Amino acid sequence: MDINEIIKPENLVFKRTELMTDKTLSYCPGCGHGTAHHLIMEVVEELGIQADTIGVAPVGCSVLAYEFMDIDMTQAAHGRAPAVATGIKRLWPDKYVFTYQGDGDLAAIGTAETIHACNRGENIIIFFVNNGIYGMTGGQMAPTTLEGMRSSTSPYGRDLASMGHPIKMTELIAQLPGTVYVTRQAVHKAANVRKTKKAIHKAFEVAKEKKGLAFVEIVSNCNSGWKMTPVDSNIWMEENMFPFYPLGDIKVDGKIVKDLMSDLM
Amino acid sequence: MAKMRGAIVVDIERCKGCGVCVVNCPTDTIGLSKEVNGKGYHYSYMEYPENCTGCTNCAIVCPDGVITVYRLKVE
Numbered sequence: 001m002d003i004n005e006i007i008k009p010e011n012l013v014f015k016r017t018e019l020m021t022d023k024t025l026s027y028c029p030g031c032g033h034g035t036a037h038h039l040i041m042e043v044v045e046e047l048g049i050q051a052d053t054i055g056v057a058p059v060g061c062s063v064l065a066y067e068f069m070d071i072d073m074t075q076a077a078h079g080r081a082p083a084v085a086t087g088i089k090r091l092w093p094d095k096y097v098f099t100y101q102g103d104g105d106l107a108a109i110g111t112a113e114t115i116h117a118c119n120r121g122e123n124i125i126i127f128f129v130n131n132g133i134y135g136m137t138g139g140q141m142a143p144t145t146l147e148g149m150r151s152s153t154s155p156y157g158r159d160l161a162s163m164g165h166p167i168k169m170t171e172l173i174a175q176l177p178g179t180v181y182v183t184r185q186a187v188h189k190a191a192n193v194r195k196t197k198k199a200i201h202k203a204f205e206v207a208k209e210k211k212g213l214a215f216v217e218i219v220s221n222c223n224s225g226w227k228m229t230p231v232d233s234n235i236w237m238e239e240n241m242f243p244f245y246p247l248g249d250i251k252v253d254g255k256i257v258k259d260l261m262s263d264l265m
Numbered sequence: 266m267a268k269m270r271g272a273i274v275v276d277i278e279r280c281k282g283c284g285v286c287v288v289n290c291p292t293d294t295i296g297l298s299k300e301v302n303g304k305g306y307h308y309s310y311m312e313y314p315e316n317c318t319g320c321t322n323c324a325i326v327c328p329d330g331v332i333t334v335y336r337l338k339v340e
Contacts, residue, residue, distance in 0.1 A: 007274060013271075014321040
């Protein structure tokens with residue numbers, strides 16, 4: 001059978017969402033940010049809420065997210081996206097407001113804003129892309145960098161005695177009463193992408209019902225910062241990141257569904 | 266038995282040749298080309314087009330959203 005017989009408009013099963021602009025993404029080849037952007041926009045498109053969604057871009061690799069997502073967006077000072085989103089949501093209670101942050105933004109300079117926005121139970125969604133490194137500025141050590149992981153500021157690996165422990169923001173936030181849905185997902189394989197899309201759907205449902213804050217962590221790769229090929233970095237992520245950052249729902253409908261104490265041991 | 270035949274169309278100039286689609290293809294349809302695009306990346310293409318079932322795995326994992334998928338049921 002000729003390929004041209006298959007490539008016809010009536011046989012179309014998947015195409016790029018129209019809510020992504022035509023600009024070429026500024027991310028490195030194989031970066032999980034692109035997949036995460038597409039998933040959020042696909043969900044917004046499926047729910048038909050393009051005109052009612054407001055995003056807040058962070059500082060970091062995804063600082064230009066407003067160039068790529070074809071919705072109303074703004075950009076906040078480093079780490080202050082949850083504070084800006086709080087203001088927007090309180091002025092526009094009927095809009096869907098989300099922040100899109102990396103680990104340097106959310107878990108380092110923006111820890112206070114993140115924890116207090118979650119504790120207040122603002123009706124926003126936080127998307128947290130965790131790649132364990134400061135990607136944009138040249139691969140420096142982030143709070144989420146794993147023990148022994150090399151970065152440009154920890155060239156012999158992260159030493160717990162002098163550099164402290166990596167922080168599990170998602171487990172921390174799940175314990176706050178203001179959060180309703182807290183989950184950790186990944187986007188490196190097709191099965192994970194489908195699960196992440198369901199999680200994003202659920203997060204938007206929580207925002208619609210105004211029950212509290214929905215927090216979706218996406219464990220991602222940083223092949224440039226980790227000095228690997230995209231495919232190798234995804235394998236490294238499975239072998240090293242997932243044991244410390246296990247995937248799955250942590251809090252559903254306001255109830256913690258995961259044994260957090262056994263995880264800390 | 267009905268058989269699924271699929272085909273993908275890659276936006277060559279947007280493809281960054283990361284290879285994530287290649288490892289996610291369950292039927293080993295996709296490969297990276299020897300030629301390069303305008304940016305110098307080895308773009309992905311259907312190396313064995315007869316294998317494709319149109320499962321969309323490659324398209325949903327593509328970080329740059331360059332893959333469009335078509336599927337046809339063949340009796």
